[in-house]
Amino acid sequence: MEESLISSCVIGQGQQPVQPCSIVLFGASGDLTRRKLMPALFHLFQAGQLPDPFRIIGVARRPYTDDSWREELRAAVQKHGRPPGPSDQEWERFAARIFYCRGDLDEPETYRLLAGRLQEAESDELRHNILFYLATRPSQFAEVVEHLHRQGLVQSRPDKGWQRIVVEKPFGHDLASARALNETLARFVSEEQLFRIDHYLGKETVQNIMMFRFSNAAFERLWNRDAIEQIQITVSETAGVGDRAGYYEEAGALRDMLQNHLLQVLALVTMEPPVSLEAESIRDEKVKLLRSVRRYTPDQAARHVVRGQYTAGQVDGRAVPAYREEPRVRPDSCVETYVAARLFLDNWRWSGVPIYLRTGKRLARTVSEVRIQFRPTPHVLFAAQCSPTPAPNAVTLRLQPREGISLRFNGKVPGLDLRARPVRMHFDYNAEFGAYTPEAYERLLRDALAGDATLFLRRDEIEAAWAIADCLRAGWEDRPLTDSEFYPAGSWGPPAADTMIAAMGHTWHEPLWIP
CATH class of the missing domain: 3.30.360.10 (Dihydrodipicolinate Reductase; domain 2)
Known part of the structure; x- marks a missing residue:
C-alpha cells in the first residue's frame, strides 16, 4: 500500500492567532476595496480566519450610510469573490460588523469622526487593536498617517493594544522619494508597524x-x-x-x-x-x-x-x-x-x-x-x-x-x-x-x-x-x-x-x- 506523507511547516509566524480588532479601510469606495479587499475579508470570515469579534470601518468621501455601503459591498463580493457568492445568512452575519465613516482624507474632522466610531466598539480590544489599510493615492500616505497620529489613533509605542499601517504600492517613484516617504512615516509610526504590501x-x-x-x-x-x-x-x-x-x-x-x-x-x-x-x-x-x-x-x-x-x-x-x-x-x-x-x-x-x-x-x-x-x-x-x-x-x-x-x-x-x-x-x-x-x-x-x-x-x-x-x-x-x-x-x-x-x-x- 502506498503511504502518503504531508510535511507541514509555516513561513513566518503562519497561523498565529489574531486578536479581536478593528479594520479601517481608507479609500473604501475605490476599486481596490471592491475587487480585492472586501472579497478577501469575506472569504477569511467564511474560513473562520477573522477574530471574534471584529469590525470593519470604511472611510471615503461618497455619501454612503452603513446600510448603503453594505449593499454595494455585497454586490462587489458577489461579482469578484469566489462562486457561488455569499448566502443571505452568511452575509447578514458579516455585514453586521461593517460600518461607514464619511469624510475627506485631508480634513481633521474626518479623523475625529473616525475616532468616535472606533470608541463605539463594545470592547477595549476593538478600540485599541486597529489595522489601518491605506487603499488611497500614494500622495496621501503621509498625510493620512500624520492625521491619525495627531488624533491619537496611532502611536509608535502604543499604551494599549496595537496599531498597524498597510500601504499599497507604489511606495515612492524613485529612491529619493521613497527615502523621503520613509523618513516622514518614521516620525509617526515605528518600522514594525508599517506593512508595505506587494500583492505578488x-x-x-x-x-x-x-x-x-x-x-x-x-x-x-x-x-x-x-x-x-x-x-x-x-x-x-x-x-x-x-x-x-x-x-x-x-x-x-x-x-x-x-x-x-x-x-x-x-x-x-x-x-x-x-x-x-x-x-x-x-x-x-x-x-x-x-x-x-x-x-x-x-x-x-x-x-x-x-x-x-x-x-x-x-x-x-x-x-x-x-x-x-x-x-x-x-x-x-x-x-x-x-x-x-x-x-x-x-x-x-x-x-x-x-x-x-x-x-x-x-x-x-x-x-x-x-x-x-x-x-x-x-x-x-x-x-x-x-x-x-x-x-x-x-x-x-x-x-x-x-x-x-x-x-x-x-x-x-x-x-x-x-x-x-x-x-x-x-x-x-x-x-x-x-x-x-x-x-x-x-x-x-x-x-x-x-x-x-x-x-x-x-x-x-x-x-x-x-x-x-x-x-x-x-x-x-x-x-x-x-x-x-x-x-x-x-x-x-x-x-x-x-x-x-x-x-x-x-x-x-x-x-x-x-x-
Whole structure:
C-alpha cells in the first residue's frame, strides 16, 4: 500500500492567532476595496480566519450610510469573490460588523469622526487593536498617517493594544522619494508597524519558490554558477493600460512592475538560505541579495537594459490601438510599456550568471514564469551522431496561469537512429492540490492582522529596489524612443530586446504553453 506523507511547516509566524480588532479601510469606495479587499475579508470570515469579534470601518468621501455601503459591498463580493457568492445568512452575519465613516482624507474632522466610531466598539480590544489599510493615492500616505497620529489613533509605542499601517504600492517613484516617504512615516509610526504590501508575494506559487529551493536538496545543490547558465523571469500581459493610463504616464513598466514584482521574485529565486523562517531572517537575505545586484553607469545601462512601447496590432484575434492612441496618453509619449534587463549578482553563488528580467503590456500571452537553464553538457558523446545536439536541461516555475513546475531533460527518440529530444516532467497545482488556492490578498490581510511581516517589504528592501530601478532607467532618461524600441501589440517585445540578449549568445525563451 502506498503511504502518503504531508510535511507541514509555516513561513513566518503562519497561523498565529489574531486578536479581536478593528479594520479601517481608507479609500473604501475605490476599486481596490471592491475587487480585492472586501472579497478577501469575506472569504477569511467564511474560513473562520477573522477574530471574534471584529469590525470593519470604511472611510471615503461618497455619501454612503452603513446600510448603503453594505449593499454595494455585497454586490462587489458577489461579482469578484469566489462562486457561488455569499448566502443571505452568511452575509447578514458579516455585514453586521461593517460600518461607514464619511469624510475627506485631508480634513481633521474626518479623523475625529473616525475616532468616535472606533470608541463605539463594545470592547477595549476593538478600540485599541486597529489595522489601518491605506487603499488611497500614494500622495496621501503621509498625510493620512500624520492625521491619525495627531488624533491619537496611532502611536509608535502604543499604551494599549496595537496599531498597524498597510500601504499599497507604489511606495515612492524613485529612491529619493521613497527615502523621503520613509523618513516622514518614521516620525509617526515605528518600522514594525508599517506593512508595505506587494500583492505578488501573497501568491501561493511565489511562496512556493522558497519551498521548492530549500526543501529539495537535489535542486538546491545545483542552484549556483557551477550548474546554471542563465535565468529568465518573465511577467507578460496581453492587456493594455486600460483606465490606468494616467498613472502609467507617470510610472511606466519599470516602476510599475520591475521595481517591485520582478525584483521580489528575483530575490526569492537567488537569495541565500535564511537562518530560520522568521520574518526578519527571510527579509535580511532578500536585502542582501538586492544589494548584490550590480549597479550600472548610464552607458552600461544602455547596453544591458531595453525599453519598448506597443504599437497597434492584434491580440487574441482582435485589433488593438497603439499606446499613444490610448485615452489620456500623450501622442508623443515615450513612456515604456515594456522593459527587459540583463542583471548580474556580484556574490559568490551567482558571479557571472546573467539574469534576464522582462515585463510588458500587450504581449503575446499573459503569463508569469521563472526559467532556470542549466549549463549544456559537453557534446563529445553525441556530437557525431545526434543532430541537433541535445538541448540544455531547464526547470520552469510557472507562477500563473496554470501554476506548476516543469523539468526539461533529454530522452532518446524511439527508433534505429540515435536522436535526442527534449521531454518534460510537469507538476500541476490544480491536478495535485485541487483548483482552489487562496487569493493573494487573503494571505496578506491575515498576516497583517497577525503581525507577521514576512511577506511585506522592509524599509531597506524598498530602498535597495529603488536604487536598482534608478540606475536601470538612467540608460534612456530624456532620450526619445527609437524604431527598434517599438513593438506591435501581440508580439513578444521590441527588436532591441532580441539584440540585447543575443550579445551573450542567448535567446528569449517563449513561455511554456499549457492550455
